[in-house]
Amino acid sequence: MLSKGLKRKREEEEEEEEKETLAVDAWWLDPSHSAVAQAPPAVASSSLFDLSVLKLHHSLRQSEPDLRHLVLVVNTLRRIQASMAPAAALPPVPTPPTAPSVADNLLTSSDAALSASMASLLEDLSHIEGLSQAPQPLVDEGPLGRPAGGASPSLGALDLLGPATGCLLDDGLEGLFEDIDTSMYDSELWTPVSESHKSSPEDGPGKEVGPDLDEAELDYLMDVLVGTQALERPPGPGR
Amino acid sequence: MGEDADTRKINHSFLRDHSYVTEADIISTVEFNHTGELLATGDKGGRVVIFQREPESKNAPHSQGEYDVYSTFQSHEPEFDYLKSLEIEEKINKIKWLPQQNAAHSLLSTNDKTIKLWKITERDKRPEGYNLKDEEGKLKDLSTVTSLQVPVLKPMDLMVEVSPRRVFANGHTYHINSISVNSDCETYMSADDLRINLWHLAITDRSFNIVDIKPANMEDLTEVITASEFHPHHCNLFVYSSSKGSLRLCDMRAAALCDKHSKLFEEPEDPSNRSFFSEIISSVSDVKFSHSGRYMLTRDYLTVKVWDLNMEARPIETYQVHDYLRSKLCSLYENDCIFDKFECAWNGSDSVIMTGAYNNFFRMFDRNTKRDVTLEASRESSKPRAVLKPRRVCVGGKRRRDDISVDSLDFTKKILHTAWHPAENIIAIAATNNLYIFQDKVNSDMH
Numbered sequence: 001m002l003s004k005g006l007k008r009k010r011e012e013e014e015e016e017e018e019k020e021t022l023a024v025d026a027w028w029l030d031p032s033h034s035a036v037a038q039a040p041p042a043v044a045s046s047s048l049f050d051l052s053v054l055k056l057h058h059s060l061r062q063s064e065p066d067l068r069h070l071v072l073v074v075n076t077l078r079r080i081q082a083s084m085a086p087a088a089a090l091p092p093v094p095t096p097p098t099a100p101s102v103a104d105n106l107l108t109s110s111d112a113a114l115s116a117s118m119a120s121l122l123e124d125l126s127h128i129e130g131l132s133q134a135p136q137p138l139v140d141e142g143p144l145g146r147p148a149g150g151a152s153p154s155l156g157a158l159d160l161l162g163p164a165t166g167c168l169l170d171d172g173l174e175g176l177f178e179d180i181d182t183s184m185y186d187s188e189l190w191t192p193v194s195e196s197h198k199s200s201p202e203d204g205p206g207k208e209v210g211p212d213l214d215e216a217e218l219d220y221l222m223d224v225l226v227g228t229q230a231l232e233r234p235p236g237p238g239r
Numbered sequence: 240m241g242e243d244a245d246t247r248k249i250n251h252s253f254l255r256d257h258s259y260v261t262e263a264d265i266i267s268t269v270e271f272n273h274t275g276e277l278l279a280t281g282d283k284g285g286r287v288v289i290f291q292r293e294p295e296s297k298n299a300p301h302s303q304g305e306y307d308v309y310s311t312f313q314s315h316e317p318e319f320d321y322l323k324s325l326e327i328e329e330k331i332n333k334i335k336w337l338p339q340q341n342a343a344h345s346l347l348s349t350n351d352k353t354i355k356l357w358k359i360t361e362r363d364k365r366p367e368g369y370n371l372k373d374e375e376g377k378l379k380d381l382s383t384v385t386s387l388q389v390p391v392l393k394p395m396d397l398m399v400e401v402s403p404r405r406v407f408a409n410g411h412t413y414h415i416n417s418i419s420v421n422s423d424c425e426t427y428m429s430a431d432d433l434r435i436n437l438w439h440l441a442i443t444d445r446s447f448n449i450v451d452i453k454p455a456n457m458e459d460l461t462e463v464i465t466a467s468e469f470h471p472h473h474c475n476l477f478v479y480s481s482s483k484g485s486l487r488l489c490d491m492r493a494a495a496l497c498d499k500h501s502k503l504f505e506e507p508e509d510p511s512n513r514s515f516f517s518e519i520i521s522s523v524s525d526v527k528f529s530h531s532g533r534y535m536l537t538r539d540y541l542t543v544k545v546w547d548l549n550m551e552a553r554p555i556e557t558y559q560v561h562d563y564l565r566s567k568l569c570s571l572y573e574n575d576c577i578f579d580k581f582e583c584a585w586n587g588s589d590s591v592i593m594t595g596a597y598n599n600f601f602r603m604f605d606r607n608t609k610r611d612v613t614l615e616a617s618r619e620s621s622k623p624r625a626v627l628k629p630r631r632v633c634v635g636g637k638r639r640r641d642d643i644s645v646d647s648l649d650f651t652k653k654i655l656h657t658a659w660h661p662a663e664n665i666i667a668i669a670a671t672n673n674l675y676i677f678q679d680k681v682n683s684d685m686h
Contacts, residue, residue, distance in 0.1 A: 048515060048569070048572075051572070051573060055575075063324070063325050063326075064323075064325045064414075066414070066578075067413055067414070067432040067433070067463050068432060068463045068465060068482050068522070068578075069578055071460060071461060071462065071463050071482055072482055072518065072519045072522060072578065074461075075461055075518050076515055076516065076518065076519060076572075079515050079517075079518070080515055083515075
């Protein structure tokens with residue numbers, strides 16, 4: 001577990017046999033005030049941060065994740081990140097660079113569009129091959145649950161984002177949803193712009209690519225993607 | 240919270256009539272019908288079990304209005320979405336009864352994607368004495384027919400027949416979390432994470448989208464719909480709650496697409512209680528109009544709140560369900576318990592509200608006396624016909640004999656689904672795969 005800490009002392013006489021109890025290990029949480037945000041030690045925030053990233057990963061790995069859970073975790077991550085930003089010494093931020101592509105799968109699902117009042121007939125058709133990708137290999141996280149950004153070879157082009165800066169939080173979590181654009185599922189299927197977000201040039205054996213795209217187009221798209229990332233990457237100090 | 244003696248007086252005394260163990264499947268929804276005669280439960284296996292209250296009989300005074308199984312049927316089956324390579328769970332998320340309009344009963348049941356209308360009919364008579372058919376239904380040899388007889392209806396063993404009358408499919412991309420029948424008895428709505436659709440009960444091939452909060456760019460998604468309900472009397476009004484803790488009252492007369500709310504109910508964040516988890520614990524997991532239609536009841540992670548429809552700025556009443564968890568939010572976040580969705584319920588007169596908690600505890604709050612009680616739904620702690628003993632959770636400090644300490648609460652035993660009889664003091668509590676029905680045996684003139 002990421003957030004291991006010292007166990008709070010218990011009243012001995014009140015201890016009964018434990019069933020599924022809480023891990024009362026929030027040593028950084030002074031029981032007298034629950035407003036963690038008021039005085040968050042950098043280390044505490046970082047542990048929560050790691051935990052949240054882990055949860056986000058886990059959520060994204062589901063075939064059909066709970067949207068509410070996902071949104072709440074992301075919003076919490078944003079809060080933590082906001083509180084960590086001014087902190088001087090940040091621990092190395094874990095990089096889940098694959099998050100964006102996995103997020104595609106669930107945040108862009110298909111609309112049946114049977115409702116009479118819905119305007120578009122071709123709204124939000126999911127890419128079948130996009131869905132089959134769900135890069136499970138990426139989930140090979142280290143024992144501490146930190147996404148080993150560099151260790152997963154199937155990341156392919158996403159590695160170009162750079163292990164340290166490809167962190168989804170560099171752009172204030174925008175990177176997470178950056179690739180998610182429902183317009184890619186409009187009537188113009190197989191448009192090059194959309195494809196770039198779905199498949200990496202180094203497709204694994206199990207992955208299917210849209211038959212209409214060729215390598216050149218994919219390379220171009222990856223360049224665009226990397227170029228965009230480079231522009232947006234803040235010239236910050238070591239992260 | 241009052242002293243022990245006082246808490247026993249609150250909400251009278253509850254006797255445990257009946258504990259019905261469903262077949263190892265986790266109950267996912269509980270709902271009384273409009274008269275309280277029938278109680279429906281849905282479970283994770285897609286099954287619906289309907290209980291019927293036995294009429295009180297002088298011959299058997301002990302079985303005053305006990306609930307017995309009336310019908311069981313498979314509502315939803317697991318499905319596979321081939322387009323997305325996803326399995327669709329058969330778990331019943333919600334059941335809502337239609338007001339009874341003839342001898343048959345009807346209910347809507349829904350899983351994540353598909354809503355079904357079921358008709359429940361009784362057959363207790365059978366025609367006998369056909370002229371052309373014999374008892375087994377085979378055609379008679381005409382030469383043996385010498386006289387005419389009039390077929391008569393003879394009583395037979397009661398048979399309850401359930402048939403699916405409508406299937407409302409393909410209306411939702413995201414997971415359906417609520418359904419609500421309109422007071423006009425012709426339409427109903429279904430809500431998923433991002434959209435709400437309006438259906439006509441007789442039309443299955445189309446629905447109208449009345450709320451859509453899906454952002455143009457999914458990267459801007461920060462809020463989802465968590466629950467919704469029609470107003471009990473005004474067929475044009477409905478409310479929906481969000482993961483950010485806000486409620487939006489919408490008027491369907493204002494526009495076809497009710498993205499603009501008529502009223503927004505939101506309580507400002509308490510700065511002294513701010514934490515990283517403020518938003519998660521403010522996420523509303525259930526919203527229920529009062530029977531009067533004047534108030535709304537909402538449940539978030541730590542509290543239940545009563546809102547007056549005429550006041551948007553803040554709730555008029557807030558009740559702490561388990562405030563002792565406030566200092567444990569980090570651990571609850573870690574084990575995902577902080578995402579549990581508890582339901583809430585009004586009693587028939589809107590004077591008492593009820594909601595579930597952990598350790599198989601459930602809580603009741605009397606709005607008039609401001610007293611509250613914690614009760615436990617478990618076979619170990621209550622025998623049939625016994626009075627439920629109020630429980631207490633101690634946070635440290637002085638501890639009484641039967642108190643439970645916060646650290647020994649069992650967080651796997653959560654009471655998420657509860658229901659209150661529309662008129663009487665009868666409650667149904669779903670504790671994982673067990674259904675408890677508690678009745679108040681105290682005569683009304685005693686309190």
